[in-house]
Every structure is written in C-alpha cells, then in structure tokens.
Amino acid sequence: MEAPRLYSTKRVQSLKPTKKIPLEEDPTKASDALPLPLHLTNAVFFTLFFSVVYFLLSRWREKIRTSTPLHVVTFSEIIAILAFFTSFIYLLGFFGLDFVQSLVFRPSPDVWIAEDEEEENEVLLAKEDARKVPCGQALDCLLPPLPPAAPIVTAQKVFDEKPVTVLTEEDEEIIKSVVAGTTPSYSLESKLGDCKRAAAIRREALQRLTGKSLSGLPLDGFDYESILGQCCEMPVGYVQIPVGIAGPLLVNGREYSVPMATTEGCLVASTNRGCKAIHLSGGATSVLLKDGMTRAPCVRFGTAKRAADLKLYLEDPDNFETLSVVFNRSSRFGRLQGIKCAIAGKNLYIRFTCSTGDAMGMNMVSKGVQNVLDFLQTDFPDMDVIGISGNYCSDKKPAAVNWIEGRGKSVVCEVIIKGDVVRKVLKTSVESLVELNMLKNLTGSAMAGALGGFNAHASNIVAAIYIATGQDPAQNVESSHCITMMEAVNEGKDLHISVTMPSIEVGTVGGGTQLASQSACLNLLGVKGASKETPGANARMLATIVAGAVLAGELSLMSAIAAGQLVKSHMKYNRSSKDVSKGSS
Structure with a gap:
C-alpha cells in the first residue's frame, strides 16, 4: 500500500538550492533558425504530409485495380515516399515526442510536489540574496522558519459532517480547477491515472459546488478500477444495498440459496417462506x-412497395442461410434464429432473434444486425x-x-x-x-389494462435478484412479464401453481456480473461466468432460478393476502423506529 503523502516540515536553512537562478533569460528560440515563420513551416509540412498520403493511396489503389505489383514504384512514387517520411519525422518531432513522453514518463505526484518545494526554496533563496543588510551584520542570518505544513482540511459548510482531509496540495489545486470548470470532471481518471483518487477529488469538488454533504455515501472499500470504461462514469462513491438469502429453493432436483439485494422489509422473508413451502412439497x-435475444432496426424506403420487397426477401426461407452467414460473423456465440418484419407505411421494422x-447479448445481436444491414x-x-433500434425489439x-413472442429466456415454472x-x-x-388469484391476478389485472x-409482485423478486447478480435493473420492465396461475388439484386437496415468464433477460458474463460482489452472488448460485461444457447453460440456469424464486414469492404473498396477514407483517418487518442515518459514516 502506498504510504500517505505528507508535507515537508523542514526549516528553510536546511534546504539547498538545486538550480541556478538566471538573472536574464535568453530570448532566442530554436524556431528562429527556421527559414519561414513557425506557423508557415507547420502548414507546409501538414500540407505535404496529407498530399503525399493521398497520392500514394491513389496510386496503390490503381495498382490493385490493374494487378500491378505494389513493389514496382515510379520516380514520382519514390519522391512521394521520401516526402512522406520527411514530413512524418518533422511532425513527430514537433508534436509527438512531448506527448509520448508525457504518457510514458509521466512523473509521479511526489515528483511534482518535490518540484513545487524546489521552486519555493529558490524564491526564498532569492529573497535572502536581495537583503540590504549583509549577513554578517544581521541579528539572525537564518531565514524565519516555515510553520509545519498541516494537511488541508476543507471548511465546514452549512451541513454537519466530518471534515474531509485532502492529503496533498496538488489535490487541492485539482479540486479548485474542477470547481472553476477549467478541468472537466470526467477527465480526472485519465489525467491522474488513479481511479480512487479521481473519485475522491470529484466527490469533494461536488460537495463544494452544491454545498451538500455526501458524508453518508461510502468512498473507501470499492475497486474503482473495475468499473472504469464499462459500468459507471464519474463515480463519487457507491450505494450500499443489503443482500439477503432466500432458500434453499428446490428446482429441478437442485437446491439454490437465492441472493436478493433489496431495502424492502418482508421481501426476503416472504420469498423464503415460499421456498420452504415448495421444498416441503x-x-x-x-x-x-x-x-433468443432480439434487436429490431428501423429502415425507410421511398415507397411502401420497396419496404414490402425487403420484407418478403428477409422472410423468404431460401435467403435465411445467406443472412445467417453474414449475421454470425459478429461472434462465435451469436447465431441467428429468425427474422420477423412489420411494416408501417414505407417504414420497415426488422426484428432479429x-x-x-x-451473455445477455444486446451488444452481440447489435453487431450481427449491423453486419446484415451493411x-x-x-x-x-x-x-x-x-436507427439500429426501432423499439420493435423491445428493450426496457x-x-x-x-x-x-418472448425475448431473452422464456420460462415456465410449476x-x-x-x-x-x-x-x-x-x-x-x-x-x-x-x-384470490382469479379475482386479483387475472380479473383485476385485466380491469387495469395490464x-x-x-401477477402479484414478480418485479419485486426479479429486481432484487438482478441487482444482486449484476444484471441490468432496467430490464426488470420486460423480465417481470409474468402470469400466475393457480388451480385446485387432487380432488381440491392440493394447489397447483405456475408462473409463465416469456422474457427473462439475464447473463452470467459481461456488464455488472464481473464486479466482485455480484460475481460472488453468481458463484453462490453456481452460475458464475461462462459455462465450459455447454455455451449458454449458466445463463439458462439463472433464468430458471429467477422463475423459481418468483414462484416462491407469488405463493407467499398471495397466501399472506388471503390470510389477511399482509398489513400486519409489513407493520412488523417493514417499519423501523431506529434512525439508521445517524449510524452512517
């Protein structure tokens, strides 16, 4: 672990100058040696570079068309190649070296702090040399000692919070530049090369800009590198959501402990009771x-007839094999299953499955669709x-x-x-x-135009499992499509209950599934990562677990409503007299 950066507390008399302070700077610049002004020289080389590139590409294209060997070059091509290398070397030397060195040899913050201290020391030494009284006649030849530099502490605002300590002056300067708008907040990770430090600086700048406290939002204890460029932009912390376990849920002869991330009291307990009833039965x-995942682009023609021509072409079985080959180039797992089209005037909506x-597969299917459109x-x-998506998919x-038609995984559980x-x-x-099921889930939902x-609350269970396992929570919209059926069987003694869910959209690789907490929950279910034996087996198993958990949740909640226990249980478990906000740090 990197040691915290501390400010120097040494007295000035112990510091030694490392550079000479020139009295006058030489105004001569290296660019003065050029025959033309610098901006004209740059313009000449820019023009030369792009001109020869265009010339060479045109010549090589012509050779390819005429089947002329590329290594056979004319005198003009030799001159163009020499001009290309000359202009490239000039532009690289003028623009590229400093940029490359700034990336490869970027100094650490400690070096920058040392340079700042050196500059301060030089200024103090210059003041020492400028004294009118000779050092021998002065009462004290030593410069007055600098007070020990304490860590910078942000001023208390109108809110009551713990002071946030900024460890270095450099951080303080960056915070001020973010607040002033000179440094974009989104660029902190790339500029600093430290995601945790960038989040801390962005967080402090946000507090100063808004005057609002983020003291209850945790910053430490999270791997910000893991979300860079894939899960979340401009982070300032993370939200804590408790994860409860319902189960064991017995589905298809296997037991699962189902992780559920939620802040709704009674939800895990109720689902757990449903799991118990299923297990005992x-x-x-x-x-x-x-x-099958879907994506449906929207294309437009000049006439409806042309749109119909494409519809007939796409839905012709004789053309499916050709389209499949084109589509399947995008991935070794993505395989085209079908195409369904719908026309609105001269607009055609093409639903690929x-x-x-x-993987959940949205990016995968989008790449295949783009191949077919091209x-x-x-x-x-x-x-x-x-557009690549015309809302006929339909996502979220x-x-x-x-x-x-279904989307993702279509599952029935009974x-x-x-x-x-x-x-x-x-x-x-x-x-x-x-x-109750007939009057509430069927008739009542029909009256509401559902x-x-x-169903009673399928989205409750789907959302909790999705958050715990790193799925896209927004896809809870269509993933919670569910019809719950109940029927008395065995001469009315027993209850047959089923849930049919046509569009469960889940994956076990990609997105939030690779984060540590979500990956642990997938591992608990035995579906972490990609299946090595059968591609797609883990995602399909996760979908069946989701359906089984929804079955348990439906069974328990409907029973609570039928027994008149819903309000009583929520008043007992979903209400709290304790102010948990006081315990936040």
Missing part, C-alpha cells in the same frame, strides 16, 4: 421454452437506416411483442403444494388462494 419444475451464449445495402441501395419498455403445507406453512386454504402484469 417436493420441489418445483422449471422448463426453458425459448432462448439470435442466441447469445452466456450486406443489404448492396441489393437495396435506396434503404435508409433510421413494456411491449406486447415481448409478451407474445409446483404442486400439498394441502397440509398450505394450511400449516402458508396459513390459508387452497380454495382461498384459487379464488400488459404482462398478471
């Missing part, structure tokens, strides 16, 4: 119906691509196309709960649950 069965292995431009040059929005378990564990009856919301 022999476990649930989960079946994967479909696995493909497998994506263990390929189609040859036969349909009048096609105008409006409630949509009937996902409810009907279990038969024994009558004794319904009475003893769930504290209700089979008849009450069946009636789209995929024929």
Whole structure:
C-alpha cells in the first residue's frame, strides 16, 4: 500500500538550492533558425504530409485495380515516399515526442510536489540574496522558519459532517480547477491515472459546488478500477444495498440459496417462506421454452412497395442461410434464429432473434444486425437506416411483442403444494388462494389494462435478484412479464401453481456480473461466468432460478393476502423506529 503523502516540515536553512537562478533569460528560440515563420513551416509540412498520403493511396489503389505489383514504384512514387517520411519525422518531432513522453514518463505526484518545494526554496533563496543588510551584520542570518505544513482540511459548510482531509496540495489545486470548470470532471481518471483518487477529488469538488454533504455515501472499500470504461462514469462513491438469502429453493432436483439485494422489509422473508413451502412439497419444475435475444432496426424506403420487397426477401426461407452467414460473423456465440418484419407505411421494422451464449447479448445481436444491414445495402441501395433500434425489439419498455413472442429466456415454472403445507406453512386454504388469484391476478389485472402484469409482485423478486447478480435493473420492465396461475388439484386437496415468464433477460458474463460482489452472488448460485461444457447453460440456469424464486414469492404473498396477514407483517418487518442515518459514516 502506498504510504500517505505528507508535507515537508523542514526549516528553510536546511534546504539547498538545486538550480541556478538566471538573472536574464535568453530570448532566442530554436524556431528562429527556421527559414519561414513557425506557423508557415507547420502548414507546409501538414500540407505535404496529407498530399503525399493521398497520392500514394491513389496510386496503390490503381495498382490493385490493374494487378500491378505494389513493389514496382515510379520516380514520382519514390519522391512521394521520401516526402512522406520527411514530413512524418518533422511532425513527430514537433508534436509527438512531448506527448509520448508525457504518457510514458509521466512523473509521479511526489515528483511534482518535490518540484513545487524546489521552486519555493529558490524564491526564498532569492529573497535572502536581495537583503540590504549583509549577513554578517544581521541579528539572525537564518531565514524565519516555515510553520509545519498541516494537511488541508476543507471548511465546514452549512451541513454537519466530518471534515474531509485532502492529503496533498496538488489535490487541492485539482479540486479548485474542477470547481472553476477549467478541468472537466470526467477527465480526472485519465489525467491522474488513479481511479480512487479521481473519485475522491470529484466527490469533494461536488460537495463544494452544491454545498451538500455526501458524508453518508461510502468512498473507501470499492475497486474503482473495475468499473472504469464499462459500468459507471464519474463515480463519487457507491450505494450500499443489503443482500439477503432466500432458500434453499428446490428446482429441478437442485437446491439454490437465492441472493436478493433489496431495502424492502418482508421481501426476503416472504420469498423464503415460499421456498420452504415448495421444498416441503417436493420441489418445483422449471422448463426453458425459448432462448433468443432480439434487436429490431428501423429502415425507410421511398415507397411502401420497396419496404414490402425487403420484407418478403428477409422472410423468404431460401435467403435465411445467406443472412445467417453474414449475421454470425459478429461472434462465435451469436447465431441467428429468425427474422420477423412489420411494416408501417414505407417504414420497415426488422426484428432479429439470435442466441447469445452466456451473455445477455444486446451488444452481440447489435453487431450481427449491423453486419446484415451493411450486406443489404448492396441489393437495396435506396434503404435508409433510421436507427439500429426501432423499439420493435423491445428493450426496457413494456411491449406486447415481448409478451407474445418472448425475448431473452422464456420460462415456465410449476409446483404442486400439498394441502397440509398450505394450511400449516402458508396459513390459508387452497380454495382461498384459487379464488384470490382469479379475482386479483387475472380479473383485476385485466380491469387495469395490464400488459404482462398478471401477477402479484414478480418485479419485486426479479429486481432484487438482478441487482444482486449484476444484471441490468432496467430490464426488470420486460423480465417481470409474468402470469400466475393457480388451480385446485387432487380432488381440491392440493394447489397447483405456475408462473409463465416469456422474457427473462439475464447473463452470467459481461456488464455488472464481473464486479466482485455480484460475481460472488453468481458463484453462490453456481452460475458464475461462462459455462465450459455447454455455451449458454449458466445463463439458462439463472433464468430458471429467477422463475423459481418468483414462484416462491407469488405463493407467499398471495397466501399472506388471503390470510389477511399482509398489513400486519409489513407493520412488523417493514417499519423501523431506529434512525439508521445517524449510524452512517
């Protein structure tokens, strides 16, 4: 661990000058030796460089067309090559060396601090030389000692918070430049090369700009390098969300301890009770119906007929093999499964569906779609691509196309709960649950005009698992599409309950799944990373676990409502008289 940087507390008389202070600076510059002014010289070499590059590319293109060997060069080409290297060396020497050295040989902050101290010492020594009284006649030949430099402490604001200590003067200067707007906040990581330090400086600058405290938002204890360029920009800390465990959840003969990140009291406890009821009844069965991520670009033509021509071409089975080859070049896991088109006037929406292995797959399918669009431009040059996503996918929005066609993983999960378990564990009856489900989840949702919301609280469980395992929380919108069905079986003694979820969008690689906490939760479920045996097996297993947890949550909440326990349990577990904000640091 790097030792904290401290300020020097030595007296000035112990400091020795390391540089000579010139009385007059030589005004002569190196650029004065050039035959032309510097800006004209730069313009000449810029023009020469790009001119010869264009000339050489044109010549080589012509040789390729005429099948002339590239190594056969004319006199004009030799002159152009020499001019290219000459201009390149000049431009590199003028512009490139300082830039490269600034990246490769970037001095550490300690070196910058030492240089600042050297400059201060030189100024003090210059003042010493400028004394009118000779040193021998002075009462004290020593300069007055500098007071010990204390760490800079930010001033207390209108809020009550712990003072934030900035360890170096350099940090203080950077904070001031961020506040002043001279240093962009987003560039701190690239300029400093230290993500944790950049977050601390950005955080302090934000507090000074807003006058609001961030004392309850943790900064330490997080790996900011792991999110750079992939998970979050301009971080100032991280939010703590407790993770509870529901289970064991018995699905397809295997037990899972389900991690749930939530701040809603009763949610984990209720899901855990549902898991207990499922386990006592022999476990649930989960079946994967479909696995395919979608992306639907929008393209436009001059006429509706041309849009229809492309629709017929894309949906023709004879063309599917050709389109698959083009699409599949984007990834070794992405494989085109189908294409579905919809026309609105002269606009065509093309919904591509493909497998994506263990990744959630949005980027993967987007790259494949781009390949196909580029390929189609040859036969349909009048096609105008409006956008790579035309909302016919449909991502992060409630949509009937996902409810009907599915997106991601389509899963159905079922279990038969024994009558004794319904009475003893769930504290209700089979008849009450069946009636409540019909009037609430089915009729009530229909009265509300629900789209995929024929359930009690599927999104509660989906969101909690998504946050814990590093999924995209915004995709909870379509991933929570669920219809819960209940029916009395075995002469009315037992309860058959099922959840059908057509668009669970999950992955076990990429995005937030690689962060330490989320990776640990995936490891707990046994689905961390990519499956080595069967590509996509871990993501599919995660989808079945999500469906099983939703089944447990639906069973428990519906039982609580049927038994009249909902308000009582929430008042007991979801209310707190303790002010936890006082315990924040």
